[in-house]
Amino acid sequence: MILKIPEKLLSIAPYEPGKPIDEIEREYGIQKSVKLASNENPLGPSPLAVEAVKQSLSEMHRYPDGSWHRLRQKIAEKFKVDPETVIIGNGSDDIIALLCHGFLSTNDNAVMPFPSFLMYDISVRAAGATPVRVPLDNLAIDLDAVAEAVDSNTRMVFLTNPNNPTASHFSSNDFQRFIKKIPQDLLVVVDEAYIEFVRDPDTFNALDNPLSDPRIVSLRTFSKVYGLAGFRVGYGIMDKSVANILHRVRQPFNVNSLAQVAAAAAMDDVDFLNTSIRVMHQGVDFLRAELSAMGLTTHPTQTNFFLVDVAQDARQVFQALLRQGIIVRAMNAYGFDTCLRVNAGTESENRAFIQALKKVLAGGSPKE
Incomplete structure (x- = not known):
């Protein structure tokens, strides 16, 4: 063939x-x-998550909750945001792909540090757009260089804080200087998969003041500190207009029932x-x-x-x-x-x- x-x-x-x-x-x-x-x-994983999954096994003949109601509510309550601003994904890489399919097309580009999470590059290319890689500066993300790489075709910027694989981070002051240089008509996706481990209080945290800037999309995951990597659950908090586009391109049951139950229970296990x-x-x-x-x-x-x-x-x-x-x-x-x-x-x-x-x-x- x-x-x-x-x-x-x-x-x-x-x-x-x-x-x-x-x-x-x-x-x-x-x-x-x-x-x-x-x-x-x-x-x-959290013992509470394990027990919740066991209790839910008998319901596996039913389709998952396609609106992730319980988990979405818990995330919204934790960060004091409207549930409509929360998107749940099959891992945060699912949301990365949705963002690229929803907002990128041929002739567009997305700027990202390199090396960083490889799924940025892959998802951008799969959407038909061009990834623009900005080298790290002594293992750290060079925010000035990232801002300089933005041009008239840029529709999205990816930042990882802390960065993987180098474990470096940028501060709130660094980010505030950076965001002032970024045009109003593009998205800045801040991947915070490891944010719970941060010890430096000056590290930028997008959810310290969520939704204060409609350009910023914050991504989080249950795979790391919550110990649920095998369940594949990530979430993003973003402006309603951005979330609405992702609902148009996502699969109707993109997060399975046990994953939703495990993540919701894990949030209770402080x-x-x-x-x-x-x-x-x-x-x-x-x-x-x-x-x-x-x-x-x-x-x-x-x-x-x-x-x-x-x-x-x-x-x-x-x-x-x-x-x-x-x-x-x-x-x-x-x-x-x-x-x-x-x-x-x-x-x-x-x-x-x-x-x-x-x-x-x-x-x-x-x-x-």
């Missing part, structure tokens, strides 16, 4: 998610591996949320201290992960750690050839990583 493939799709490199633990264990012949590669919550944040902070501090004691450079972070420079080819160190049962992320594909990205795990997982890395580095440059 000969198919005519749209040109806009041929330019897209497929997103490559990390392999699941069981596949990696089969491939490398390891057991009881430690995964510190995907910035997940090592404590698992103790679990606070414990997760505390454990992640303790884990990051422990890991960075241990790595610094080993003579390795760790980069500043406002998230549950950070970059560590291992002073040699990160891919080889990554492979050697895999054979020790430790799963992290090599950053070669992002241009950081000697850096690993590591997220904090439980205390035992963190210690296992440190022990394995010491063993790998003591052996000299690891071989494939």
